[in-house]
Amino acid sequence: MSLMIFRLDERLIFPDTALAEDDGLLAVGGDLSTERLLLAYQNGIFPWYSDDTPILWYSPHERFVLFPDELKISKSMRQILHSDRFKVTIDQCFEKVIEACSVIKRNEQDGTWITDDMQNAYISLHNKGHAHSVEVWELDKLIGGLYGVQIGSIFCGESMFSLVSNASKTALISLCKSGEYTLIDCQVHTEHLESMGARLISRKEYMAILQNARVKS
Secondary structure: OOOOOEEEOOOOOOOOHHHOOOOOEEEEEOOOOHHHHHHHHHOOOEEOOOOOOOOEEEOOOEEEEEOHHHOOOOHHHHHHHHOOOOEEEEOOOHHHHHHHHHHOOOOOOOOOOOOHHHHHHHHHHHHOOOEEEEEEEEOOEEEEEEEEEEEOOEEEEEEEEEOOOOHHHHHHHHHHOOOOOOEEEEEOOOHHHHOOOOEEEEHHHHHHHHHHHHHHO
């Protein structure tokens, strides 16, 4: 049976995440202000929509996550990392990373959910110290990277891109090995991330980890 979808107004509130639809859809509307985005992530909620829909807020019943100490690195990937072929930086060009993520072609989807409004909102988060990027370079050319939102010791990954094989993997491995995070929230399942050790956990388990990360931050 379908549950009621909550329509947000100007108040900075979200409904209980337990009321989300089967696909995780929890609420519609509101805005992408820094305050609302931070409140969302602090409560296990994230926006996901396109230009032809209103803002949609999700809180999946199961969360696809990667614990850094469960990271799997293949033998061939280890060789690439040891070759020093790629250079990795942090927060050097956030805007270029999010722009690249918005235009990269993806087999599993048409178009992009990283709208202009989304880009501007996350750039604002970054400028205020809440969102971060990992950049991967080859011969001074940006060839891969990822970005996301930091909530305590949790990195809520939003998107990644790769123009050269293994560039996005390099970014993710660097993030896991930074020692900054106890959990990488990948949000939704992909075979690519599963091969690197990501797995599903319940919303209840995720929320407990999230609450603990917030308390310690």
